[in-house]
Amino acid sequence: MFQKILIANRGEIALRVLRACKELGIQTVVVHSTADADAMHVRLADESVCIGPPPSRDSYLNIHQIVAACEITGADAVHPGYGFLSENAKFADILAAHNITFIGPSGDHIRIMGDKIEAKRTAKRLGIPVVPGSDGAVTDEKEARRIAAEIGYPVIIKASAGGGGRGMKVAHTEDDLEVALQTARSEAGAAFGDDAVYIEKYLEKPRHIEVQVFGDGFGRGVHFGERDCSLQRRHQKVWEEAPSPALNAEERARIGGVCAKAIADLGYSGAGTIEFLYENGEFYFIEMNTRLQVEHPVTEAITGIDLVHEQIRVASGGGLSVRQEDIKFNGHAIECRINAEDPRTFTPSPGTITHFHTPGGLGIRVDSGVYSGYKIPPYYDSLIGKLIVHGRNRVECMMRLRRALDEFVVDGIKTTLPLFRDLVGNADIANGDYDIHWLEKYLAKEE
Structure with missing residues (x-):
């Protein structure tokens, strides 16, 4: 197992990875820009290194500064989170050249899946259905x-x-x-x-279905079920749930098996997500993300398996902790992405959070790195937190989500919380009857 992991990210995902490291007894190093000096992950890490001014290109995308931070602190591995350098093959290669483990797939696999045309060819060769x-x-x-x-x-x-x-x-x-x-x-x-x-x-009314997969790098692969990410605005996911309301057990097992076999045949190592459009009972590959996803907590909720623990275990050479037959699905989970944005125009709303209160109770999880008095910088993605709710079934999950949204308070800035309060009361959403175009049509009606 690793002795010290450097977390090359910020915000809620940096804090998420930091917590996993602490649970595994691994020392943590975080990097940060000058704009994030007071961030929660910086406060909680064992060590922190300032790597540059606010612009991402000068800090979180500055490979040389991050490698230098590894060498200064003695970090033997880097977890990239999502975004920034998480799917940068050059970064993975440079870390390898410095004998630092990249907690993710090989640079070659990142390159293959990062080129959408080559990814489609590869998917076809591996038996994955394509558009x-x-x-x-x-x-x-x-x-x-x-x-x-x-x-x-x-x-x-x-x-x-x-x-x-x-x-x-x-x-x-x-x-x-x-x-x-x-x-x-x-x-x-x-x-x-x-x-x-x-x-x-171009499919007219498809769902966006993605399958969470893991490979050990030695020819073993498993899937952790699917997530439905169909509620989107401008191709950006807003609401994710697992399992999908649109699939039956046979379809779920079929596409999961295809994906697990493909990952095994590819010799893939670590976490990945194979994304599909789904229409009329057919799946069509669109891309593969070679990293942890923003929406990974809904999969953790229904499987009870910590995917970041699994990433670290696989990257350290420990292999997968579970076999396919060990993975059981329990209940239903929904994630709402809470952004610092106007809930109608989606214009970013940076500023100081004057009051921050998160919901609690059975089946409620909030992943967020903000707090009362925290000043949201204008330089980065507007995601400030994720509300994840789990219930024994979708009906219970929706009822619990409604209650949690009513409890959630963020003052001082605009957020997307009002949008989710509207959505949770919508009949189409309650019935699971939506596709990738539904949200934009809904928002157009509201204007």
């Missing part, structure tokens, strides 16, 4: 028209190196294709420095 579309990057409009005609409209054009909804455009007819192609390329080039795009069939 019909181009086999690689689309180089000109003529080729795009041919592919679109073959798979049928509507189609979606996506950036090969994309993420977060950037470089994605939908063409409903052939007349829309030229503008969509040009716009997607332009956005992709500006956002990622790579204007390569590919085309896929």
